[in-house]
Structure formats: C-alpha cells, structure tokens
Amino acid sequence: MSDHILEMKNIVKEFPGVRALDNVSFQVKPGEIHALVGENGAGKSTLIKVLSGVHPNGSYQGQIHVDGQEQRFLHIKDSENVGIAVIYQELGLVPQMSVVENLFLGAEKGRAYRIDWDVANTEALKYLKELRLDVSPKALIRNLGIGKQQLVEIAKALAKKARILVLDEPTAALNEQDSANLLSILRELRDRGVTCIYISHKLGEVLEIADTVTVLRDGKTIGTRDMHGPERLDEAGIVSLMVGRELTERFPRVEHTPGEVVLQVRDWSVQDPENSEKRIVDNVSFDVRKGEILGVAGLMGAGRTELMMSLFGAYGKRLSGTMLLNGQQLNIRSPLDAIRAGLAYVTEDRKGKGLVLGMDVRENTSLAALKYLSRFSIINRLEEIRRAEEYVKSLRIKTPSIEQKVKNLSGGNQQKVVLGKWMLTNPKVLILDEPTRGIDIGAKFEIYNIMNDLVEKGVCIVMISSELPEVLGMSDRVIVIHQGRLNGELHWSEATQEKTMLLATGGTEK
Ligand SMILES: Nc1ncnc2c1ncn2[C@@H]1O[C@H](COP(=O)(O)OP(=O)(O)OP(=O)(O)O)[C@@H](O)[C@H]1O
Ligand SMILES: [Mg+2]
Missing domain, CATH: 3.40.50.300 (P-loop containing nucleotide triphosphate hydrolases)
Structure with a gap:
C-alpha cells in the first residue's frame, strides 16, 4: 500500500512545439497542503489539467494513482468521481446564475429537471456556513466580489465531496483580507482531512501554509521538500530552485532624474x-x-x-x-x-x-x-x-x-x-x-x-x-x-x- 493519496508518475505532455511536462513525478500525502511552485510556463497548470482529465488519458504519457489505484480519466467527471476538484486559474462560475444554482450545476439535487430547490438551498447554506460565507444561496454570482466567488468555488468542490482540492493561483486577484481568509479556510479543511494542492506565485503564502513544496522548472520536477523537517526551504531557497540560480536583488532601483x-x-x-x-x-x-x-x-x-x-x-x-x-x-x-x-x-x-x-x-x-x-x-x-x-x-x-x-x-x-x-x-x-x-x-x-x-x-x-x-x-x-x-x-x-x-x-x- 502506498502512503500517498495521489501519485503522478513520469508524466510527459507535449503540445505542438512544446514539451510542457517532461517526465514529471508528483506525490501527495493525505491531508497535507502541498504547494506546487515554478516560473511562468513551468508546467503547473498543465500538470493539474492532466490530473483532472481536462487533458484526457491517452493525450499524455505516464500514470496517475489515487489511493494506490491506477486511474485513467477521460473527462473531468471521472476525476471528480474519485474526489478530485480543481479550481482553475480562471474561475468557472456562471455569473448570471445564483450561488445555489452554481453549487449544484451538473450535480443537481433530485432527478434531472426536477431539482428540489428546498433541499438544494438547505445544503447550500450548510456549505456556505462551513466556509463562513455570509451570502444568500439566491444571490447572483456577478454581484459577489471576487473573494466570495472564490469561496463559492470551494463550496462547490465540497458539495461534490472533494477529497483532493486543487487551487491554481487562488489568491492572484484577491485582496489581503480575502487571501488571509482563504488561507485560514484551507487550514480548517486540511484539519478535517481534505488534501490540498496549492499553486501560487506568492511565496509568502506558500511559506505560511504549505506542509510540502514541490518545485517545477521547464516541465521537470526539481524537488519536493518537507516544510516541517530539516530540509525546510525559506523564500530564497524556493526561488533558487525555481529559477536555477541565486536571485539576490528583487528590485533594480535606478536613480531617475525626473524632468519637466x-x-x-x-x-x-x-x-x-x-x-x-x-x-x-x-x-x-x-x-x-x-x-x-x-x-x-x-x-x-x-x-x-x-x-x-x-x-x-x-x-x-x-x-x-x-x-x-x-x-x-x-x-x-x-x-x-x-x-x-x-x-x-x-x-x-x-x-x-x-x-x-x-x-x-x-x-x-x-x-x-x-x-x-x-x-x-x-x-x-x-x-x-x-x-x-x-x-x-x-x-x-x-x-x-x-x-x-x-x-x-x-x-x-x-x-x-x-x-x-x-x-x-x-x-x-x-x-x-x-x-x-x-x-x-x-x-x-x-x-x-x-x-x-x-x-x-x-x-x-x-x-x-x-x-x-x-x-x-x-x-x-x-x-x-x-x-x-x-x-x-x-x-x-x-x-x-x-x-x-x-x-x-x-x-x-x-
Ligand atoms: N493548450 C496548449 N497548447 C499549446 N501549448 C500549451 C497549452 N497549454 C500550455 N501550453 C504550454 O505549456 C507550457 C506550460 O504551461 P502552463 O500553463 O502549465 O504553465 P504554468 O506553470 O501554469 O505557468 P503560469 O505560472 O504562468 O500560470 C507553456 O509553455 C505553455 O505555453
Ligand atoms: Mg498556470
């Protein structure tokens, strides 16, 4: 038996002219927050799309194991069925629909075309409450701020009984307060046993929240580090793995001489x-x-x-x-x-x-x-x-x-x-x-x-x-x-x- 909830082995994914993933291996332990970091174009989102079935089995090489079982996802539904939910870089909500409609979109409560909205509303409220999200299930998505929309996405994942929650740059568009709120909710979810894969360029957040960090560079796995052990990385350590060199200076300040x-x-x-x-x-x-x-x-x-x-x-x-x-x-x-x-x-x-x-x-x-x-x-x-x-x-x-x-x-x-x-x-x-x-x-x-x-x-x-x-x-x-x-x-x-x-x-x- 493997002690990993998820194992991706030797994944190779090519697009015309690009080898986006070049023999990537990625192992995730149950109940951890696992950060996936790397420069733009390193292959993070592609790896996640392989995991979720957006890039279906057959379009890549390598294997995916969940709970030690090999999986061959052909559609997003297949990965959702084993408990994987992905929140993509672009949110996937329907702005003109309400919160509750979005939560149960594609997984409608009751029989097809006969949604029991009372049941759906009660359930929606339960998930919203878990996330301390104070909005009505009937509120329209387009009227919610981006921070709240993000949480609705998570509620949607919970409604699908996700065990592995993947977030691709969830805080890129959030303000500090919404970001902090999201991080604390992820910790709570972790404590309840949800495994989380977290992609972010905000290394401060990664240091704050990650139990494990995996670094990708140019489609290759550079390394995985336990953030609670002696190999714990600091920000400079993550950066040098990411870019493959030391980056000492962050801002190239030049004294300008302003004119008129x-x-x-x-x-x-x-x-x-x-x-x-x-x-x-x-x-x-x-x-x-x-x-x-x-x-x-x-x-x-x-x-x-x-x-x-x-x-x-x-x-x-x-x-x-x-x-x-x-x-x-x-x-x-x-x-x-x-x-x-x-x-x-x-x-x-x-x-x-x-x-x-x-x-x-x-x-x-x-x-x-x-x-x-x-x-x-x-x-x-x-x-x-x-x-x-x-x-x-x-x-x-x-x-x-x-x-x-x-x-x-x-x-x-x-x-x-x-x-x-x-x-x-x-x-x-x-x-x-x-x-x-x-x-x-x-x-x-x-x-x-x-x-x-x-x-x-x-x-x-x-x-x-x-x-x-x-x-x-x-x-x-x-x-x-x-x-x-x-x-x-x-x-x-x-x-x-x-x-x-x-x-x-x-x-x-x-
Ligand atoms: N559908 C596609 N068709 C062609 N090339 C693609 C496609 N999707 C991704 N790529 C290429 O694969 C490489 C990896 O892209 P990916 O989106 O996985 O990077 P990323 O690590 O998520 O970067 P970022 O931090 O900028 O989001 C890039 O060179 C990208 O241009
Ligand atoms: Mg990306």
Missing part, C-alpha cells in the same frame, strides 16, 4: 456608477514628470483603478477636473482618444480587457500599435514581426513562436504579451495596473528592468500596485489614495511600509 511635468491632473472627480450621490474619485490633483515612475498606493477599493481608468476615458462620468499633457489640455472621451494622445494602459484584468485570446502573439503585441505600423494603411508585416520577436525575446515570453495563440500560453506569459503590446505603442505616459500580478519572481525582475529602460527613454510610468514592496521598490514618488481622495505623497527615500499604510488607511502624517 508631462501629465498634469487637477481637481479630478468621478461619479460612482453604483451610487450617483457618491464620488468614487474625489478632487484628485497630481503631476507626473518625464522620466519618472509614479507609484499609486492604496487599499483595495480606494479608487486607484477608477482614477486611472477615468483619465484614460474608460470609466465613469467625470464631474470635474482637467488634464494637461505637455501643457496641452486633453479632452478624452474614449480609450481611443487616450491612445491617440499618447497614453497607454495595461489593465489589471488581462483576460477581460487586455488580450484577444484567439489571436496569436504577433497580432496581440501589435494590436494597439497598428496605426503606427501601418503608416500607409498597409500593415507593415516585416516590421510587425520584427517588433513582436523583439518583445518575445526581451520579455522572455515562453512560446514556441510568435504565431502561437495567446490562449495556449501560460497565465504569466499572457501577462507579458499584454505588457509588450502597450510598450509597443511608444506612449508618453504608460499606466500599469498591477503589472506583475500572476508573474513569477524572475520575470518580475525583467519587467522592472524594462520599466527602467522605458523611463530612461523619457516615458513616464504610473504604476498601481497592491504589492507594497513593489511600489516602494520601484517608484520615484508615491501618491496614496484613500476613499477616492489623495491622502499624501512620499518621495521614495522617505516612503516606508508604515508611512504608506498609515496614509492608505486614512491617517495623516505628522
């Missing part, structure tokens, strides 16, 4: 679309100078994204305010106006707004820049190809070619394509909203270097980030937003975690 004011925003106010009485952005004024990185800090919901999106012509109704670019007043009514004026915006929501998934890397990187490339209204193919290749190389986008469909890239590599796309527009002002979310630690460093290069070339960068170390590590100046208002500004040399948090929570500097 490029963007000037005065008295900017925006109506809250949910509540016309309220201002979601309230009388904000700030400047951005040539050749600097301006960090925008604040808590989740403070209005940072709304501020920047409204400047870009992509959000809300402006109540007051002016915006000047190089001294010229701008009148931006749409993102197209903004792009024409020389602004570029990399959104936090890369799937929704940033990328055309059905197009290939080349088409995506040049999409926003088409009008620059097609001066005589013919797209300059060679130029397009040259630029796309340049970006693939400098951002180290892992793809067999620039002709690859973006939807086939790993999550982090999709993010790099978005960045490449906007950098190609040669903007005067580049707005980056959570630029390194879901990006591994090595690639983050590359993105920071590219930001520095752009700034050297005279671009000014505005960076919104919830990762305080990133804001403090990269910005020349930080403005802090609290409840839609600007609550202070700090030069990088004086900006500490404490000072920034104080301003972000509405405090004032003495």
